[in-house]
Amino acid sequence: MDNFDRLERMRRAMESERLDVLVLRLPENVLFLSGFWPMIGATLLVFPREGEPLCIIPHCYENEAAHSLWNAQTTYYRYGVLGAEPVAAIRSILSDAAREKNWARVGYEGSFEVVGPSWNTAEAIVPAAPTRRLLAEVFDGAELVDVTALLEFQRQRKTPWEAAKLRTASEISCIGMEAFEQLVDVGVSGVELAAEAERAIMVRGTGYNGALRVRAFAQVAVGHAECGVGYRPNEISTVRELKAGEPALLELGVVVDGYWADRTRVRVAGEPTDEQERVFETVRKAQEAAIAAIRPGVRAAEVDEAARAVIRDAGWGDLFPHITGHGLGFRYHESAPLLAPNSSDILQEGMFTSVEPGIYELGVGGFRLEDDVLVTAGGAEIVGPYPKRLAGIMAEIPRRND
Amino acid sequence: MDNFDRLERMRRAMESERLDVLVLRLPENVLFLSGFWPMIGATLLVFPREGEPLCIIPHCYENEAAHSLWNAQTTYYRYGVLGAEPVAAIRSILSDAAREKNWARVGYEGSFEVVGPSWNTAEAIVPAAPTRRLLAEVFDGAELVDVTALLEFQRQRKTPWEAAKLRTASEISCIGMEAFEQLVDVGVSGVELAAEAERAIMVRGTGYNGALRVRAFAQVAVGHAECGVGYRPNEISTVRELKAGEPALLELGVVVDGYWADRTRVRVAGEPTDEQERVFETVRKAQEAAIAAIRPGVRAAEVDEAARAVIRDAGWGDLFPHITGHGLGFRYHESAPLLAPNSSDILQEGMFTSVEPGIYELGVGGFRLEDDVLVTAGGAEIVGPYPKRLAGIMAEIPRRND
Numbered sequence: 001m002d003n004f005d006r007l008e009r010m011r012r013a014m015e016s017e018r019l020d021v022l023v024l025r026l027p028e029n030v031l032f033l034s035g036f037w038p039m040i041g042a043t044l045l046v047f048p049r050e051g052e053p054l055c056i057i058p059h060c061y062e063n064e065a066a067h068s069l070w071n072a073q074t075t076y077y078r079y080g081v082l083g084a085e086p087v088a089a090i091r092s093i094l095s096d097a098a099r100e101k102n103w104a105r106v107g108y109e110g111s112f113e114v115v116g117p118s119w120n121t122a123e124a125i126v127p128a129a130p131t132r133r134l135l136a137e138v139f140d141g142a143e144l145v146d147v148t149a150l151l152e153f154q155r156q157r158k159t160p161w162e163a164a165k166l167r168t169a170s171e172i173s174c175i176g177m178e179a180f181e182q183l184v185d186v187g188v189s190g191v192e193l194a195a196e197a198e199r200a201i202m203v204r205g206t207g208y209n210g211a212l213r214v215r216a217f218a219q220v221a222v223g224h225a226e227c228g229v230g231y232r233p234n235e236i237s238t239v240r241e242l243k244a245g246e247p248a249l250l251e252l253g254v255v256v257d258g259y260w261a262d263r264t265r266v267r268v269a270g271e272p273t274d275e276q277e278r279v280f281e282t283v284r285k286a287q288e289a290a291i292a293a294i295r296p297g298v299r300a301a302e303v304d305e306a307a308r309a310v311i312r313d314a315g316w317g318d319l320f321p322h323i324t325g326h327g328l329g330f331r332y333h334e335s336a337p338l339l340a341p342n343s344s345d346i347l348q349e350g351m352f353t354s355v356e357p358g359i360y361e362l363g364v365g366g367f368r369l370e371d372d373v374l375v376t377a378g379g380a381e382i383v384g385p386y387p388k389r390l391a392g393i394m395a396e397i398p399r400r401n402d
Numbered sequence: 403m404d405n406f407d408r409l410e411r412m413r414r415a416m417e418s419e420r421l422d423v424l425v426l427r428l429p430e431n432v433l434f435l436s437g438f439w440p441m442i443g444a445t446l447l448v449f450p451r452e453g454e455p456l457c458i459i460p461h462c463y464e465n466e467a468a469h470s471l472w473n474a475q476t477t478y479y480r481y482g483v484l485g486a487e488p489v490a491a492i493r494s495i496l497s498d499a500a501r502e503k504n505w506a507r508v509g510y511e512g513s514f515e516v517v518g519p520s521w522n523t524a525e526a527i528v529p530a531a532p533t534r535r536l537l538a539e540v541f542d543g544a545e546l547v548d549v550t551a552l553l554e555f556q557r558q559r560k561t562p563w564e565a566a567k568l569r570t571a572s573e574i575s576c577i578g579m580e581a582f583e584q585l586v587d588v589g590v591s592g593v594e595l596a597a598e599a600e601r602a603i604m605v606r607g608t609g610y611n612g613a614l615r616v617r618a619f620a621q622v623a624v625g626h627a628e629c630g631v632g633y634r635p636n637e638i639s640t641v642r643e644l645k646a647g648e649p650a651l652l653e654l655g656v657v658v659d660g661y662w663a664d665r666t667r668v669r670v671a672g673e674p675t676d677e678q679e680r681v682f683e684t685v686r687k688a689q690e691a692a693i694a695a696i697r698p699g700v701r702a703a704e705v706d707e708a709a710r711a712v713i714r715d716a717g718w719g720d721l722f723p724h725i726t727g728h729g730l731g732f733r734y735h736e737s738a739p740l741l742a743p744n745s746s747d748i749l750q751e752g753m754f755t756s757v758e759p760g761i762y763e764l765g766v767g768g769f770r771l772e773d774d775v776l777v778t779a780g781g782a783e784i785v786g787p788y789p790k791r792l793a794g795i796m797a798e799i800p801r802r803n804d
Contacts, residue, residue: 111531127530128513130515206640206641231462253524332525
């Protein structure tokens with residue numbers, strides 16, 4: 001269960017930054033360097049440049065941690081029960097770990113302002129002033145170094161092990177797209193569509209290819225007006241019901257044991273009009289063109305332009321107001337690559353990006369397609385491929401272990 | 403749509419702390435002082451001691467903000483579209499707001515390490531070093547004051563307006579408990595129970611009493627071993643199926659337009675044994691005893707003891723390892739009151755707390771009941787009351803607008 005590549009890359013980066021140790025508590029970063037996706041965010045990872053990592057974990061999650069941790073040492077502290085003193089316990093464990101180590105430069109998560117949830121999406125635990133004060137006390141005399149940029153950079157290129165996890169998450173997201181498409185019909189509401197996609201993913205995704213913790217965040221815009229602003233970062237799903245000929249736009253975030261997928265599909269209730277088919281076909285071709293442009297060494301801005309040119313040539317350039325894609329993996333959105341007109345990112349093997357062109361007009365609707373793509377040595381791999389059709393019966397999706 | 407009490411209380415507190423203005427961006431605090439629950443956490447609230455508040459909002463959420471904001475001024479900035487520069491826009495708007503105000507002490511959220519999600523539970527936006535640097539630049543020469551403790555204190559006592567919102571959230575949580583209880587049966591899995599409770603709440607809760615944004619986080623432990631560790635802060639729902647005579651334990655967090663409910667119910671598939679009924683009845687009486695002890699002026703530790711004594715007298719004192727309850731409202735969990743043996747909190751009118759005794763034993767199961775209680779002038783109000791039975795047909799729950 002080790003992930004040798006990942007740990008070696010990080011140790012080399014720490015060496016060139018002269019970092020002796022990282023102390024991490026954001027669930028996405030604990031997962032990144034330990035393999036364990038914390039249940040509630042109360043886990044700390046001490047990751048030294050030399051020697052074994054130490055994971056400090058609430059005692060009640062011993063089983064979950066043992067199941068997934070790579071080769072870290074573990075210390076469990078009492079949490080959530082009478083008599084527990086989590087802060088004192090963590091301080092004492094950290095002090096023991098630091099003793100006689102001569103750690104002079106200690107990395108911490110100082111600038112993460114966008115954070116992913118732990119398994120408990122209802123409440124996040126994040127590092128703020130108290131964590132920083134604790135580190136200053138425990139590592140008295142050491143220099144505290146904000147390693148946010150370093151972590152974000154290291155997270156950009158996924159290892160083969162991580163790519164396999166992301167493939168599983170994307171395959172599970174197909175369950176939700178299928179449930180959505182089967183339910184789209186006249187009289188069905190946005191909340192019904194969103195809730196059913198989430199339900200299907202949790203019920204049928206848990207256990208798929210070993211997945212233990214599966215959760216979806218679906219948003220469905222319904223009708224011309226709601227879909228017409230469907231480029232917004234987040235929609236409200238409402239009780240409005242689909243009428244004949246109207247589009248329904250599904251935006252879908254899925255997390256599987258800490259690894260994310262981000263998908264979008266659009267369907268029309270009943271028969272699409274010729275114009276709807278033309279718009280949809282343009283989006284489909286724009287997405288294809290972008291994916292065809294993806295390979296190591298290409299500028300992310302060129303990939304954006306490949307999609308944008310298709311939509312512009314069709315006469316709808318003004319109706320594609322957002323970027324073509326963004327990095328993801330350890331979070332719903334990651335900082336790079338950014339497939340955007342002014343992006344300075346260069347694609348590299350192992351990068352993972354959404355590709356999601358769209359065309360939106362108030363009164364007409366919103367049409368977007370989104371898939372997640374891995375940059376491979378030879379070009380691009382769409383992970384968890386899934387059909388794209390505006391209406392009609394969908395092909396069976398591949399399943400590994402139904 | 404104003405909430406005069408709330409704003410007046412906060413302004414008085416700011417006066418006694420000599421604070422000129424607060425700059426808040428955690429969704430829970432923006433909601434607390436503006437009425438708007440941000441869609442994605444990219445909203446800032448400038449709350450001066452004198453004069454009107456200013457809410458700085460992504461342009462794409464103008465409708466949602468207009469629907470719910472009290473009397474704040476609003477400025478919208480371009481977000482999530484090509485050419486948008488959110489950080490520069492926010493800096494400029496903040497600078498304009500600060501001009502000629504002579505604000506000398508500026509409050510910010512420095513120590514929130516537990517945070518609630520925005521409507522987008524898949525990704526949180528939190529203030530870290532970049533927000534602090536921005537404030538230091540914009541309010542050059544002013545003193546930045548960490549107002550975490552002040553905000554948490556002010557949030558403890560709910561206004562009548564807030565209590566009404568919390569009542570709605572708790573009533574909507576009943577939909578999920580009902581769906582759970584109707585589905586509990588031999589052969590049903592934990593993920594099926596959890597997903598159906600969440601689906602029912604989103605579908606039937608949206609629109610209930612004006613609710614616009616409704617989301618649930620359900621966890622269901624199934625069988626003796628899973629329920630036996632059901633005191634853990636978060637369970638995994640698994641694909642394990644209920645067998646005859648086994649318990650299923652539902653832990654349920656529900657958020658309705660930013661206001662939280664936290665409930666627990668337990669059911670047995672088929673016929674409960676006499677021992678299961680005795681344990682359940684003990685938990686029910688412990689919960690009743692705690693609620694009967696709640697009134698303004700009482701020590702929170704006494705309320706804990708009221709529940710604990712019932713369980714101890716029944717001989718199961720060692721099997722109740724957690725606190726009796728915790729504050730909540732603007733988050734799944736809030737810092738006070740804490741119904742616990744060593745708590746120094748004194749109950750006051752308007753406080754809102756969970757009451758959730760439980761009895762757990764590996765190999766036997768876990769039995770907990772949880773309701774949310776408002777401290778009233780005369781005692782306690784269970785908000786969103788819902789029947790408590792281990793098995794059998796449930797009474798109809800009251801609905802305002804089915």
